[in-house]
Amino acid sequence: MTPARDFGPHSRHAQLPPRSGERFASPHIVATPKGKVVYTADGRELVMRSIEPGDMPAVQRCFKRLSPQDVRRRFMHAMSELPTPMAQRLCRIDPEWEAAYVLMDETVKPAELRGVGRIFVDEAANSAEFSVLVEREWTRIGLGALLMQQLVDECRRRGLSELWGYVLMENRPMLELCRELGFVAKMVPGEAGTAQISLRL
Numbered sequence: 472m473t474p475a476r477d478f479g480p481h482s483r484h485a486q487l488p489p490r491s492g493e494r495f496a497s498p499h500i501v502a503t504p505k506g507k508v509v510y511t512a513d514g515r516e517l518v519m520r521s522i523e524p525g526d527m528p529a530v531q532r533c534f535k536r537l538s539p540q541d542v543r544r545r546f547m548h549a550m551s552e553l554p555t556p557m558a559q560r561l562c563r564i565d566p567e568w569e570a571a572y573v574l575m576d577e578t579v580k581p582a583e584l585r586g587v588g589r590i591f592v593d594e595a596a597n598s599a600e601f602s603v604l605v606e607r608e609w610t611r612i613g614l615g616a617l618l619m620q621q622l623v624d625e626c627r628r629r630g631l632s633e634l635w636g637y638v639l640m641e642n643r644p645m646l647e648l649c650r651e652l653g654f655v656a657k658m659v660p661g662e663a664g665t666a667q668i669s670l671r672l
């Protein structure tokens with residue numbers, strides 16, 4: 472992986488991973504008080520910021536828009552609904568052990584969640600487990616890579632030595648995204664359809 476460029480904390484640019492096919496230019500980022508405003512190459516605008524308890528209704532609406540395949544790929548099993556206690560749990564994070572970044576579409580009312588990436592820290596292993604999700608109609612414009620880069624930056628800020636996650640073997644988009652970002656994959660013993668993806672930091 473090409474070393475991430477350091478533009479400094481006040482730069483208008485975030486550290487972005489190199490892209491493979493250059494089918495789309497990387498999103499353009501502008502830092503503002505309410506978060507990073509993300510401009511995609513096809514003209515869409517989102518705000519990237521930390522998740523908040525008040526995001527719960529948006530998280531639940533986003534879940535309802537997901538296909539069964541996306542739900543299975545994100546949660547590793549089928550779920551017909553997102554139970555309220557789980558939605559609350561996803562939005563009320565403990566910042567000591569967790570970080571979660573949302574991509575909010577504020578061009579609509581109410582604002583809708585189009586993507587989210589999160590980590591859970593394992594202090595004993597000095598590592599963090601990731602998960603990431605981008606709503607289907609917002610995929611292939613660099614948002615998954617942007618969220619993953621944000622998680623990598625967050626892990627480095629915390630001094631962690633590894634970022635890892637489970638990915639279904641049939642999940643070619645995620646495996647390809649991780650491969651581009653320099654993650655390596657290994658099989659999970661006893662789980663034929665699952666790979667463990669990890670990046671040394």
Ligand SMILES: CC(C)(COP(=O)(O)OP(=O)(O)OC[C@H]1O[C@@H](n2cnc3c(N)ncnc32)[C@H](O)[C@@H]1OP(=O)(O)O)[C@@H](O)C(=O)NCCC(=O)NCCS
Nearest residue numbers: 491544602603604605610611612613614615616644647648
């Ligand atoms: C996997 C996922 C996060 C990718 O998000 P995305 O916003 O489309 O990703 P990007 O646009 O940043 O794509 C980055 C790279 O990933 C790869 N990629 C993404 N989607 C792909 C697809 N459908 N087929 C092949 N490669 C794909 C490409 O290499 C792409 O780079 P390129 O566009 O320069 O070729 C999204 O599809 C998703 O949320 N899926 C459902 C949930 C999930 O699988 N989560 C992962 C497990 S936690």
